[in-house]
Structure formats: C-alpha cells, structure tokens
Amino acid sequence: MIYPTANDVLRCIDQTLAESADADLPAMARKSALASCRHLVRHVELRLRLERGLLQEDAERLAALLPGVADYLADSGSEGPAQATAIRQQLSRPAPASDDGSDDLEPLRAHVLALREALYQALALLQKLDASRRESATYQALREGIRGYIREELQQEDLLIHDAFVGQGPRR
Amino acid sequence: MQFAKATLAPYLSHKLKTPCEILEVEKFGRGSSRETWFITYRRGEQPREHLVFRRDPLAGSVDYSPLEQEYFLYERLGRSDVPVASALWWEADPAWTDRPFYVRRHIAGSWDVPHFKDPAPEYDELRIRISKEHMRALARVHAVNWKALELDSVLCTAPDTSSCAAHYVDSVVALYESQRIEPIPLMLEAAEWLKARAPVASRICLCKGTNGLGEEIFADETLVAMSDWEEAHIGDPAADFAFMQEFAPTVIRDGETVWSLAHALDYYRSVGGAPVTEAAVQFYQIVRALRMLAFSHRAGAAVHRSAQAPIRQAWTGTEVCHFAKHILAFTMGLALPPAASYFAELNTSVENAS
Numbered sequence: 001m002i003y004p005t006a007n008d009v010l011r012c013i014d015q016t017l018a019e020s021a022d023a024d025l026p027a028m029a030r031k032s033a034l035a036s037c038r039h040l041v042r043h044v045e046l047r048l049r050l051e052r053g054l055l056q057e058d059a060e061r062l063a064a065l066l067p068g069v070a071d072y073l074a075d076s077g078s079e080g081p082a083q084a085t086a087i088r089q090q091l092s093r094p095a096p097a098s099d100d101g102s103d104d105l106e107p108l109r110a111h112v113l114a115l116r117e118a119l120y121q122a123l124a125l126l127q128k129l130d131a132s133r134r135e136s137a138t139y140q141a142l143r144e145g146i147r148g149y150i151r152e153e154l155q156q157e158d159l160l161i162h163d164a165f166v167g168q169g170p171r172r
Numbered sequence: 173m174q175f176a177k178a179t180l181a182p183y184l185s186h187k188l189k190t191p192c193e194i195l196e197v198e199k200f201g202r203g204s205s206r207e208t209w210f211i212t213y214r215r216g217e218q219p220r221e222h223l224v225f226r227r228d229p230l231a232g233s234v235d236y237s238p239l240e241q242e243y244f245l246y247e248r249l250g251r252s253d254v255p256v257a258s259a260l261w262w263e264a265d266p267a268w269t270d271r272p273f274y275v276r277r278h279i280a281g282s283w284d285v286p287h288f289k290d291p292a293p294e295y296d297e298l299r300i301r302i303s304k305e306h307m308r309a310l311a312r313v314h315a316v317n318w319k320a321l322e323l324d325s326v327l328c329t330a331p332d333t334s335s336c337a338a339h340y341v342d343s344v345v346a347l348y349e350s351q352r353i354e355p356i357p358l359m360l361e362a363a364e365w366l367k368a369r370a371p372v373a374s375r376i377c378l379c380k381g382t383n384g385l386g387e388e389i390f391a392d393e394t395l396v397a398m399s400d401w402e403e404a405h406i407g408d409p410a411a412d413f414a415f416m417q418e419f420a421p422t423v424i425r426d427g428e429t430v431w432s433l434a435h436a437l438d439y440y441r442s443v444g445g446a447p448v449t450e451a452a453v454q455f456y457q458i459v460r461a462l463r464m465l466a467f468s469h470r471a472g473a474a475v476h477r478s479a480q481a482p483i484r485q486a487w488t489g490t491e492v493c494h495f496a497k498h499i500l501a502f503t504m505g506l507a508l509p510p511a512a513s514y515f516a517e518l519n520t521s522v523e524n525a526s
Contacts, residue, residue, distance in 0.1 A: 003473060153357075
C-alpha cells in the first residue's frame with residue numbers, strides 16, 4: 001500500500017478533527033468520525049515506524065524478480081521486446097540512497113511505484129500471450145514468481161494494517 | 173450550496189413556485205458513497221412535506237457510478253413496478269449550486285427492521301418473512317424490461333449469457349484503471365483467475381448490485397423502496413445474491429435447516445425469478461471482493477488527492493482495501509483465510525456496537 005500516504009491520512013485526520021469541533025454535528029456522526037480517526041492514528045504510527053524498511057524490501061524483491069520477466073518478454077514477440085527494454089531501463093535507474101537521513105519517503109515511494117508499474121504492465125502482457133506459451137514450464141515459473149511477490153506484498157501490508165485496526169473496536 | 177434552512181428556503185420557494193418554510197434539515201449518518209439529506213418543509217399553511225436531496229461528497233464519491241446515473245435510474249425505474257422513490261428533479265444550475273444534486277420524494281419507513289438481528293428464535297419467522305419479501309422484490313427487479321427503459325444506455329451491459337461474467341470482471345478492472353494511482357498486480361491476477369471460472373448466466377437482466385439489510389426501506393414488514401443503486405448493472409441475476417447483508421439468513425429449527433440461501437433461491441424462482449445456482453452466487457461473491465478492491469483503491473486515491481476527503485474514505489482506502497486483497501489472495505490460495513469474525517468486525521459501527 002503506497003496510497004494514501006501517511007501524510008495524506010494525517011491531513012484527513014486533521015480535517016476531521018476540525019469538523020468534529022462543529023457544535024451542530026450530530027453526536028453519533030462525531031463519535032463515528034473520531035472512532036475512525038483513532039484507528040488511522042495507529043495506522044500512521046505504524047507507517048512512520050515501518051514504511052521505509054518495507055518499501056526498501058519491496059524494491060529489492062522487484063529488482064530480483066523483474067530481470068527474469070524482462071528476459072522472457074524479450075523473446076516473446078509482439079509487444080514483449082519493447083516491454084523488456086522498458087523494464088531494463090527502469091532497473092538501470094539507481095535506487096534512492098537508503099541512509100540519507102531524510103524523513104522524506106517520496107523518492108523511495110516513486111522508485112517502488114515505477115518498478116511495480118513495470119511488473120503490472122508485464123503481467124498484463126503475460127496474460128495476453130497465446131495458450132502454447134502459457135503452458136510452458138518457463139512461463140508457469142515466471143507466473144509463480146509473480147504470485148510469490150503478490151503474496152509477500154500482502155504480508156508486508158498486513159504489518160501496516162493488522163495492529164492498527166483488528167480487535168480495536170468499531171471502525172466508524 | 174449549503175443544505176441549511178437559510179439557503180434551502182429561497183431555493184425551494186423558487187423551485188416549487190410558492191413560499192416554503194424549511195422546518196428540518198438532517199444529514200443521513202449512514203452510507204459513505206454519497207451524501208443524503210432529509211428536508212422537511214411546508215408550503216404556506218399546508219401539512220409538512222419531506223424530500224430527499226442526494227449529492228456527491230466534496231472530494232467525490234467512493235463509488236464509480238456518476239450521480240447523474242443514479243438520478244436516471246430512479247427516474248426510469250419510477251416507470252416500472254420496482255418500488256423506488258420518485259425522482260423529482262436534477263439541479264446543476266450554477267446560480268444555485270456549485271455541486272450538482274438531485275431531489276427525490278421521501279418514502280416513509282426505515283432501513284432497519286426491528287428485531288431482524290435479534291438472535292432469539294421467536295424472530296426466526298420474521299427473518300424468513302423479510303427474506304421472502306426481498307426475494308419478491310428482486311424478482312421484480314430482474315423482470316424489468318431494461319431495453320424499453322433504455323437502462324443499457326448508462327449501465328454496464330453484458331453482451332450475452334456466456335460472456336456475461338467475464339464482461340463484468342473486465343468492467344471492474346476498467347473502473348479501477350480509470351482512477352488508478354497505484355499498480356496492484358493482484359487485481360490482474362484475480363481478474364484472470366475469475367475469468368477462468370466464469371459461469372454462464374441463466375439470463376441477462378437488471379441487477380441492483382448491493383442488497384440486504386441497510387439497502388432497502390421497509391414500512392413494517394413491507395419493502396416500500398429499494399435504495400442504493402450505485403452498483404446496478406445489466407448482467408447475471410446471480411450477482412444480486414452475492415451481497416445480501418443478512419437477507420438470506422440460515423434458520424435452523426430442531427436441527428433442521430428451515431431457511432438458507434438455497435431456500436431463498438428456490439423461493440425467488442417460485443415467484444418468477446431466474447434459475448440461480450449457489451455456485452454462481454459464490455463466484456459473484458469473489459467478484460464483489462474485486463469490486464471492493466477497485467472502490468477502496470478509489471477511496472484511497474481521493475484521500476491522496478483532496479484534503480476534503482471524509483475520514484471514512486481514509487479507512488476504506490486502507491483497511492478495507494487490504495481486506496479486499498486478503499479475500500482475493502485467500503481465494504486464489506495465496507493467503508490464509510481471514511479470521512471468521514473479521515467481516516463482522518469490519519461491519520460494526522459505533523451505532524450498532526453492543
């Protein structure tokens with residue numbers, strides 16, 4: 001999960017708190033909004049603590065997965081070679097420094113988004129390949145690798161969600 | 173335009189061409205896709221009258237279907253035997269409002285059915301009666317002559333029974349793509365998985381989209397108005413049983429199941445409904461998770477784009493989005509199942525928390 005960012009959520013919480021001060025707001029609406037705010041404050045706390053590391057791990061997994069995808073697409077005809085070139089260009093761009101001391105996650109976020117976009121476009125293309133290619137062991141292994149990435153990305157995301165929300169009361 | 177007594181009095185007086193006094197203005201607390209306002213007014217010394225105003229939140233709706241489409245549906249369905257509130261007028265005149273809205277007649281009743289959720293066995297018969305009432309209403313929806321009403325001019329429409337499910341899955345992916353700010357490979361993986369298992373529809377009909385407790389208006393035990401048409405489409409009737417929100421309850425008496433989804437489907441068929449299998453319903457439940465991923469991603473995008481986004485969208489764009497991914501991943505064998513209590517927990521609000 002990249003969007004909404006922690007800053008986006010904080011801005012939304014701030015706006016909600018300001019609106020909750022309105023004396024005309026029905027009590028139940030205020031209670032509901034504040035309940036949501038509390039969950040999201042916990043979520044932001046997790047984002048602040050964990051997100052940089054999770055984004056770095058995400059970038060590393062994508063960087064390990066994409067060269068194989070590019071190699072396969074380069075030999076798959078149609079749009080494959082162009083897609084392979086685009087992936088390789090993306091992979092050649094340096095990752096943002098991991099120890100620059102900055103609190104700004106934007107460069108790292110943009111880097112992961114670009115790599116994941118390359119994977120997304122590649123997956124869309126892989127799904128369009130004809131049946132004979134799709135039945136090959138190489139293709140199946142590649143798709144299994146992508147599914148593995150999806151599985152791990154979900155597990156990562158769970159670290160930002162579970163403790164903030166689950167078992168913490170009504171969400172709204 | 174602010175919906176307040178001071179602004180609504182001149183507006184309604186202008187619109188109804190008679191002096192109007194605004195007596196009450198209340199924003200409906202439920203629902204997050206659109207704003208619903210209840211307006212009570214009086215023309216001169218006439219009795220009190222009630223209207224419903226609908227508009228998108230300032231940051232845009234969570235749902236993909238435009239407000240104009242909702243108005244169109246209410247207007248057209250008013251010509252059918254489906255119980256809906258009458259659509260009265262559309263307002264986009266910049267002299268009055270910077271945010272379009274439409275007005276419909278208020279139907280007396282409540283989304284809540286007293287004792288429906290009371291687990292005491294004495295209310296089992298009530299649950300079955302409500303379920304049957306809903307099945308009769310769904311059969312009417314599915315019998316609507318959507319071609320004559322030109323509903324296909326605004327709704328996603330399946331081309332035929334065999335490609336119906338795949339078409340609907342593709343339409344959900346297209347909605348996601350239309351607002352995508354983050355690539356989610358799981359969306360493509362799940363869409364492919366679903367299309368490989370797509371059932372053939374028994375017929376192509378108008379589908380309401382979201383159903384069940386909270387989506388319809390009841391007066392006593394009569395369903396007097398069907399609401400929440402944001403996910404309406406023309407496709408497989410099985411899709412309408414995928415999100416029933418307790419209106420196909422399982423009732424067990426003396427060890428025997430006397431009501432369930434299977435019973436509800438049989439009853440629906442007996443009152444003119446289409447053949448629908450439980451397997452097809454299960455398929456569309458997974459499609460709903462795909463749609464949940466699309467609209468929750470849209471909610472997250474709204475929070476990213478606008479400081480005015482309601483807090484509900486921030487929750488939808490985070491936890492609900494993750495939940496949708498989890499359901500899809502579990503279905504495809506990529507994750508363990510969510511805890512059995514999780515869905516109920518997600519649906520608990522401060523209003524209905526015990």
